[in-house]
Amino acid sequence: MSADEKRTDHPRLDSVADISGGIALNGSSPSGSSVMLPYLRVANVQDGYISVTDIKKMPVPVRLVEKFRLRRGDVLLTEGGDIDKLGRGALWDGRIDPCLHQNHVFRVRCRETKLLPEFLALYMGSPEGKSYFLRIAKQTTNLASISLSQLGAMPIPCPPIAEQRRITELVDAVSRQEQVITASIAKLKDVRTGVMDGLFEAESDTHVEVPVREVGEVRMGKQLSPSSREASGQFPYLRVANVLRGRIDYSDIKKMAFDEGEREIYGLRPGDILLNEGQSLELVGRSAIYGGNEGEFCFQNTLIRFRSGRQVLPAYAQAVFERWLDNGVFAAIAKKTTSIAHLGSERFAALNFPLVPLSRQRHIVEGVDAFSKQECSLKSELAKLGKLKQGIVDDLLSGRVGV
Structure with a gap:
């Protein structure tokens, strides 16, 4: 019996969630009544977020639409790919509806009286969650894959729902602060570009x-x-x-x-x-x-x-x-x-x-340095928050620290 199977304190994922594969991409037109619908593939499922910048469509038999239709709160995981990207996943927010998922993407639909999807997404992205995929994956050269049954057998920590909710709220609070700092960095870069353009344009008559x-x-x-x-x-x-x-x-x-x-x-x-x-x-x-x-x-x-x-x-x-x-x-x-x-x-x-003269060069360099120092300070704060969030996730999900 494997170490994962011995963990009786953690129920199997398939006992607290419904898991399914997606619809196969078929080059021929389906027989019967069909409809063109968008679907998510491996390229759309990133680590911690779903990218919708490049969405494909396929003809789908009407009778299969509901079977593969995504709902808000579904957790999506990749079946395979590069070893370091194995089992990457994120929470689907329902921004496109209807939307399906391809057969290389697993859909996990939590039974929310036992497991919150936000909590599961956190665990899947944690070092402990990722290590499970690496242990059980089938590897060929530089590629790896996991099966539906292996995913279903994954042991999942299931503290009380109230505790799951507090953990996700705490991590969300840090994530929101990360977003604020990231937006500040982007704004600072825009301001810097404008200021630098002004400084160079001011020298246009002398250079x-x-x-x-x-x-x-x-x-x-x-x-x-x-x-x-x-x-x-x-x-x-x-x-x-x-x-x-x-x-x-x-x-x-x-x-x-x-x-x-x-x-x-x-x-x-x-x-x-x-x-x-x-x-x-x-x-x-x-x-x-x-x-x-x-x-x-x-x-x-x-x-x-x-x-x-x-x-x-x-x-x-x-x-x-x-x-x-x-x-x-x-x-x-x-x-x-x-x-x-x-x-x-x-x-x-x-x-x-x-x-331009060296004195004017120094003036421009001083302007650059001022922005660089602000950007370095913000990036340092962002790095600290990232480490804090990772520490929170590791400690809370493992149970080493109580909420």
Whole structure:
């Protein structure tokens, strides 16, 4: 008998809820009377929310509509997919009615005298809930799936309904505060964009436009090859995954071979700006200033390095590049191949750079810094709330802490 089956204090999910699979997508028209209806598929069921930005429709026999029709309060879970997305789910709010669900999406309809759907959705998204799916899933290469019977056998904590309601209300209160801060961050970004546009426009009479290559050095990084992975002289380098907007993430650093001459060419100095050369179209040109030690890292050819000359402050150049990212300048010059856009070092180097006196550059940088500090503060608060909510969910659902 498995550990899950031994948990007699937790009833099986199928004893406190009705579970069903969805309707199969059939390429041929159904026989008899049918109607075209929207349906939810795996792509719509995200972790903690339902996305309705891309809803498909299918012809459905009239006799099957009620069988697969979703109700407000249904909990939807994915049957399979990437291992890290297995069993992801969310509560359906009934915003589209009628709406059905495809056969790769499970519908769980709680018997609300025993189990609240909001409580179940919290538990499904908790570490304990996700670990169940990982334990029982059938895995093939990088994909995993769970069956209807496995989902039905899932042990579910069922404290009294009043306690379930208090737990969900507490978590909802934290979630609402998260939404307030998220909205504040979005508003701050809009204000920042307007202020920055004003600052640059105020300099329009005093700045001169010169090609990027005339105000700094533009260089592509070293190309990654099988031989460079295996040769001696392995050295850490930065790539697209490390360069986020305004910051460099050092949590996942790769190495490849750089000889002494290459380290001189591709080595980074404090103040160097790295831009994503290959990215999705909306993110190509995303950039950050390197602030590490000189020579500690090199960089790959998926990045472009801009090294400011004496006429340009690195922080001012970064402000210009972020403005170009927001205004679509990088996207306009990028060349797209399949799903990846390439900025191109020559195209980037030919862009007209707004050169103003150093004193005016400092003025603009001060404005950028003021907004950056506010944004960092809000993001820090948001991160704290996220940890608080996760702690609440873990402690309350596990019973370690009482409501």
